[in-house]
Amino acid sequence: VLTEFELIRQIIGPMGGLNPCREDVRVGIGDDCAVLVPPPDQELVTSVDTLVEGVHFPREIDPGSLGYRSLAVALSDIAAMGAEPNWFTLALTIPNAEQDWLTAFAQGMGSLASNYQMQLIGGDTTKGPLTLSLQVFGFAPHGEALQRCGAKSADYIFVSGSLGDAGAGLGQLQEGTQEQNQYLMKRFTHPSPRIALGKALRSYANACIDISDGLSSDLGHILSASGLGAEIDSRALPLSDPLVASVGEAQARDLALTFGDDYELCFCIPEEYLNFVEEIAAELPLQITKIGMMTPTPGLKIRGMGDDWLNESKSGYRHF
Amino acid sequence: VLTEFELIRQIIGPMGGLNPCREDVRVGIGDDCAVLVPPPDQELVTSVDTLVEGVHFPREIDPGSLGYRSLAVALSDIAAMGAEPNWFTLALTIPNAEQDWLTAFAQGMGSLASNYQMQLIGGDTTKGPLTLSLQVFGFAPHGEALQRCGAKSADYIFVSGSLGDAGAGLGQLQEGTQEQNQYLMKRFTHPSPRIALGKALRSYANACIDISDGLSSDLGHILSASGLGAEIDSRALPLSDPLVASVGEAQARDLALTFGDDYELCFCIPEEYLNFVEEIAAELPLQITKIGMMTPTPGLKIRGMGDDWLNESKSGYRHF
Numbered sequence: 001v002l003t004e005f006e007l008i009r010q011i012i013g014p015m016g017g018l019n020p021c022r023e024d025v026r027v028g029i030g031d032d033c034a035v036l037v038p039p040p041d042q043e044l045v046t047s048v049d050t051l052v053e054g055v056h057f058p059r060e061i062d063p064g065s066l067g068y069r070s071l072a073v074a075l076s077d078i079a080a081m082g083a084e085p086n087w088f089t090l091a092l093t094i095p096n097a098e099q100d101w102l103t104a105f106a107q108g109m110g111s112l113a114s115n116y117q118m119q120l121i122g123g124d125t126t127k128g129p130l131t132l133s134l135q136v137f138g139f140a141p142h143g144e145a146l147q148r149c150g151a152k153s154a155d156y157i158f159v160s161g162s163l164g165d166a167g168a169g170l171g172q173l174q175e176g177t178q179e180q181n182q183y184l185m186k187r188f189t190h191p192s193p194r195i196a197l198g199k200a201l202r203s204y205a206n207a208c209i210d211i212s213d214g215l216s217s218d219l220g221h222i223l224s225a226s227g228l229g230a231e232i233d234s235r236a237l238p239l240s241d242p243l244v245a246s247v248g249e250a251q252a253r254d255l256a257l258t259f260g261d262d263y264e265l266c267f268c269i270p271e272e273y274l275n276f277v278e279e280i281a282a283e284l285p286l287q288i289t290k291i292g293m294m295t296p297t298p299g300l301k302i303r304g305m306g307d308d309w310l311n312e313s314k315s316g317y318r319h320f
Numbered sequence: 321v322l323t324e325f326e327l328i329r330q331i332i333g334p335m336g337g338l339n340p341c342r343e344d345v346r347v348g349i350g351d352d353c354a355v356l357v358p359p360p361d362q363e364l365v366t367s368v369d370t371l372v373e374g375v376h377f378p379r380e381i382d383p384g385s386l387g388y389r390s391l392a393v394a395l396s397d398i399a400a401m402g403a404e405p406n407w408f409t410l411a412l413t414i415p416n417a418e419q420d421w422l423t424a425f426a427q428g429m430g431s432l433a434s435n436y437q438m439q440l441i442g443g444d445t446t447k448g449p450l451t452l453s454l455q456v457f458g459f460a461p462h463g464e465a466l467q468r469c470g471a472k473s474a475d476y477i478f479v480s481g482s483l484g485d486a487g488a489g490l491g492q493l494q495e496g497t498q499e500q501n502q503y504l505m506k507r508f509t510h511p512s513p514r515i516a517l518g519k520a521l522r523s524y525a526n527a528c529i530d531i532s533d534g535l536s537s538d539l540g541h542i543l544s545a546s547g548l549g550a551e552i553d554s555r556a557l558p559l560s561d562p563l564v565a566s567v568g569e570a571q572a573r574d575l576a577l578t579f580g581d582d583y584e585l586c587f588c589i590p591e592e593y594l595n596f597v598e599e600i601a602a603e604l605p606l607q608i609t610k611i612g613m614m615t616p617t618p619g620l621k622i623r624g625m626g627d628d629w630l631n632e633s634k635s636g637y638r639h640f
Binding site: 032034127209 | 346347352355360365367372376413441453458462465468469529530
């Protein structure tokens with residue numbers, strides 16, 4: 001049986017925690033606290049996300065994917081603020097300390113962390129039902145972080161990538177069918193936090209959010225925070241070919257509107273910056289799709305398949 | 321049934337999250353991330369602690385005490401660094417959203433938070449087995465944070481308060497006996513993070529740690545980090561009268577050496593600063609007790625009841 005201290009070493013080795021390299025970390029893992037030196041010209045952004053087995057991820061997920069996905073989900077909040085990720089802490093509750101499981105988990109998480117030169121600066125491992133809590137940090141220049149509030153009437157509403165894929169991928173993972181679509185599955189297990197897009201949007205977007213609970217629900221947060229409404233066209237939602245082939249167009253649209261878990265960004269752009277958004281899309285490169293417009297009247301209206309206008313009826317993920 | 325958003329509002333109201341007041345918080349709860357503005361002359365210290373029902377606290381604990389204790393335990397790490405607490409995030413996993421439970425929990429946690437003008441800057445509530453993960457933050461002037469390393473041979477070793485009380489209090493809580501000693505019980509449910517002591521020690525202590533897993537185990541971390549040994553006298557350990565009356569002197573000493581959960585500080589002071597420690601103790605006021613000395617030979621030696629010397633045999637709390 002590994003002691004907690006051996007276990008921590010096991011986990012953090014592959015994540016670079018034992019080989020601190022960032023200049024803004026004066027004391028890393030191994031003391032009562034980390035000691036950090038944020039640069040004076042930057043603001044610090046931070047977010048915490050908890051994932052519980054059986055609630056936020058299915059028991060069927062492999063540990064490498066779980067490690068990758070957990071950090072990606074947390075980083076998506078950093079992306080939505082237009083910030084540059086730097087540090088993270090991991091509070092990991094596990095039923096027992098299995099070396100193979102931990103190694104695979106740490107490699108999955110570590111591979112994403114190293115993409116962004118992120119350093120693990122603290123953690124806690126405890127015994128109990130499988131639960132992860134990740135606190136992620138990032139920097140943004142003073143006053144430049146994107147927020148949910150700030151959208152203006154007549155702003156165009158955009159989303160990145162394609163929507164609904166992760167919902168279908170999760171379904172396949174849970175069913176454990178032989179004929180799985182690797183693209184859809186990967187969209188659930190290995191979402192891409194849109195860090196580069198978020199940073200590029202700093203100067204152009206009036207508001208931004210990541211789509212975790214479903215487009216209608218998350219766009220609703222922008223509406224409430226900005227005191228406005230929106231009209232979107234469900235026929236404009238970006239759907240991937242594998243998704244439409246797998247579940248048909250009607251269900252694909254439903255998943256895209258309400259499922260979440262894709263961790264794409266939804267953002268609002270004033271007309272004078274439309275050409276910059278096209279340039280950003282071409283440079284990254286990343287699919288970026290106009291889906292609607294902000295309106296002065298509160299409420300979300302969704303133009304459906306039959307040209308009818310719906311008041312918001314599709315609600316996103318309910319946590320309780 | 322409350323939605324997650326109503327639930328969050330319920331929890332954070334009493335904790336001041338909806339009434340942000342700190343100047344170093346530009347965006348508080350309610351966006352994808354908090355946006356923070358650390359003052360340029362301070363370093364940022366941070367630590368994460370997870371508490372799982374049935375592992376770190378008994379099912380018998382009331383929600384108000386649980387809220388208080390969880391934040392106190394986390395703040396103890398800030399105290400050990402000699403830092404001033406400022407912000408915290410709470411990741412709360414609960415089996416169901418009961419309003420009475422949440423209100424009591426939030427009041428318990430909020431009362432301690434407001435003692436230190438701390439602001440809740442983020443959180444996540446999820447459904448699952450009762451688990452709390454708290455990330456706490458604090459400031460310390462550049463280069464002044466206390467660490468585990470840095471103790472010197474011949475430094476005197478001190479502990480604050482009395483040791484072993486929380487262990488006896490936990491036993492009473494679990495047994496649910498009629499004749500409970502309120503002092504001992506309170507030492508488990510409402511530990512005092514030694515923030516004022518930690519800050520006062522910044523200029524005098526060569527090393528510091530908080531006692532969470534047991535004195536022998538936590539002092540062991542100072543020894544490893546400093547590359548030294550220590551000799552302590554178990555007869556010098558500060559034992560409270562209620563503890564000795566409740567369990568007898570022999571068991572009291574055992575609890576004091578190995579149990580932890582008191583969240584007192586253990587720290588190393590060079591001889592030339594001994595008088596300052598006395599002054600600090602008188603000013604706070606807080607009992608501070610010399611229990612031994614650092615030695616060049618690695619290993620912890622504990623002088624016992626019968627004047628014998630023991631190598632470290634009492635190990636602290638094992639997490640797995």
